[in-house]
Amino acid sequence: MVIMKDMKTLKGFTLIELLVVISIIAILAAILFPVIARAREKAHTTTCVSNQRQISATLLMHAQDHEEMFITVGSDAWPTSLGNYNDTAMYNCPTYTGVGTGGAPEYGFNMTLGSKSIGEVQDPSSMLMTADLLPIQATNPSYTFIDPNTDLDARHSNSLVFSCVDGHVDMVQIPLNGLISDMLTARKLNWICTSGTQIGTTLASSTPYPDNKLGTSNDPKYSSLLSLPSEVLVNNGVLPNYMMTCTMSTYAHNAGSGEQYCGNTLIGLYLPDTVTSNVRVPGIFAGYSVGYGGPGSAFWYGGAALGVDSYGAGALDAVIGTLKKSPTAYTVKLTVIGARKKMTVGVYQGSKIVGNSSYDISDLDIQNWQGKTKLAAVKDDFFIWGSGVNACSDIQNVAFYQLF
Numbered sequence: 468m469v470i471m472k473d474m475k476t477l478k479g480f481t482l483i484e485l486l487v488v489i490s491i492i493a494i495l496a497a498i499l500f501p502v503i504a505r506a507r508e509k510a511h512t513t514t515c516v517s518n519q520r521q522i523s524a525t526l527l528m529h530a531q532d533h534e535e536m537f538i539t540v541g542s543d544a545w546p547t548s549l550g551n552y553n554d555t556a557m558y559n560c561p562t563y564t565g566v567g568t569g570g571a572p573e574y575g576f577n578m579t580l581g582s583k584s585i586g587e588v589q590d591p592s593s594m595l596m597t598a599d600l601l602p603i604q605a606t607n608p609s610y611t612f613i614d615p616n617t618d619l620d621a622r623h624s625n626s627l628v629f630s631c632v633d634g635h636v637d638m639v640q641i642p643l644n645g646l647i648s649d650m651l652t653a654r655k656l657n658w659i660c661t662s663g664t665q666i667g668t669t670l671a672s673s674t675p676y677p678d679n680k681l682g683t684s685n686d687p688k689y690s691s692l693l694s695l696p697s698e699v700l701v702n703n704g705v706l707p708n709y710m711m712t713c714t715m716s717t718y719a720h721n722a723g724s725g726e727q728y729c730g731n732t733l734i735g736l737y738l739p740d741t742v743t744s745n746v747r748v749p750g751i752f753a754g755y756s757v758g759y760g761g762p763g764s765a766f767w768y769g770g771a772a773l774g775v776d777s778y779g780a781g782a783l784d785a786v787i788g789t790l791k792k793s794p795t796a797y798t799v800k801l802t803v804i805g806a807r808k809k810m811t812v813g814v815y816q817g818s819k820i821v822g823n824s825s826y827d828i829s830d831l832d833i834q835n836w837q838g839k840t841k842l843a844a845v846k847d848d849f850f851i852w853g854s855g856v857n858a859c860s861d862i863q864n865v866a867f868y869q870l871f
Contacts, residue, residue: 511561512623516636519574519597521557523630525549526576526596530585540581540871544570544610560599562622571610575600575618578611578804579660580632581871588660591632595651595658598629613804614811614825615647615658631656648813652820659802659870661710666867667696670842689735689742690844696867699803701737704834706805711736713865715754715844716796732846734799734862737839749835752845753801753812754862755821797821802870805833 480488529552530537538548546553546569558572567573574597580588588594601620603610612618621627621641627650630636639650651658670693699709715732733754742748798815808829814821844862 512626512628512638514561515574515599515623515628516638518557518560519628519630520634520636521554522574522597523634523636525552525554525557527585527632527634528552535585537580537583537585538576540576540578540609540611542608544572544608545576545581546570546572546610560622563599563620571603573600574598575610575612577658577660578609578613578807579658579870581611583660583662583871585632587663588632589663590657592635593656594632594660595656596630596632599623599627607807612658613802613807614809615651616823617809617825617827619647621647629656646823648823649820652813652823655818659710659800661868661870664869666698666709666869670865687747688744688846689738690862692738692740692742692841692843693865695736695840695842698869699736699867700840701833701836701838704837706803706808706828706833706836708804708806708870709802710868710870711753711799711801711803711865712868713799713862714796715799715862732862733844734801734842734865735845736801736842737836738841738843739839740841742841742843750839751801751803751810751836753810754799754845755797755814804870808833 526537526549529549538545541548546558549569553569555569558569558574559567560573563573576597577595580594580596585591598612598615599620599622600610600612601618607618619627621639623638625643626638626640627647628636628638639647639654639656641647641650648658699707699711701707711734713734715734733752735748736751736753738748738750796816800813800815802811804810808831809825809827811823811825813823842865
């Protein structure tokens, strides 16, 4: 006898039910993946902090064993100077490539500390020693840094991990499209260590420019020429390493309606023995760029200016800032690193940075500056409308210092 059983009909998921489940999974993934990514990056950052703490301890230990002298920076990757003190694993940043080694470290060493003694660092707690390094360039085989904006990498969720000479490790958050140098300066951190040895003597002040109306564009005015110290001259096509400091007072004001002005108060280096007003000459020019937008726009702006060979509008980098209608004193610090073919300039009002700029001179023929031994204060308008614009400037206390 055959017994018949009722067969229950099997029911599957409908398309709508499947889509609902998939949507829920997608929403959960969208919520969880960023959380997981942040947690992973937090772990990577913690590893980098630990790595740089270990590197800083190694550098200081090596210095203490070598009469408190930092390593010598040569043409090879800087960790090679540490010899047996090395641990290859500590040069690897998991956020970067994850394969850093002592021969290709992913953390940079402050180039200006090379061959200096710990005692030469005036404030060890504010002087950068190591930091997250950008991808290596052909011009930087030593894997060192000199310009935070072009050499360092805020790769940890827009944060830069760094260590200082006192051994502490910290981080600084960099705003979107912000400059690393600005944020380091805001934290009162420094990355240029001079030897403290002055080159030559402090040069006499330039003759102050009186108020005068230039009236046309691109017409530089020069002060009397002074001689550069022999130690900073180009020798056999090689530009030396040094820092120049000076103070300048500058202002610009508007005397008419509907006028706009932009100009520079500069110090020019490597100038020829004779210069003629209204004629541009090659050289290095660093200082302050200032402008006035006219009564309609009612704003002032200013910032660091740096140019080589030609210092017209296309060669300068102006950074938004503020400027008053009365003379304001600024300190200009120009750092020249001939070994890296790079220059940086910072303009300060007291301890506050007003602007900074950098210039890569690797494509220039330094030989052109051979035999150019003069410096001068330079005032230059690079565009102007109207007829009532006035400006004045005064550059004083020009001094040069050894870097390394």
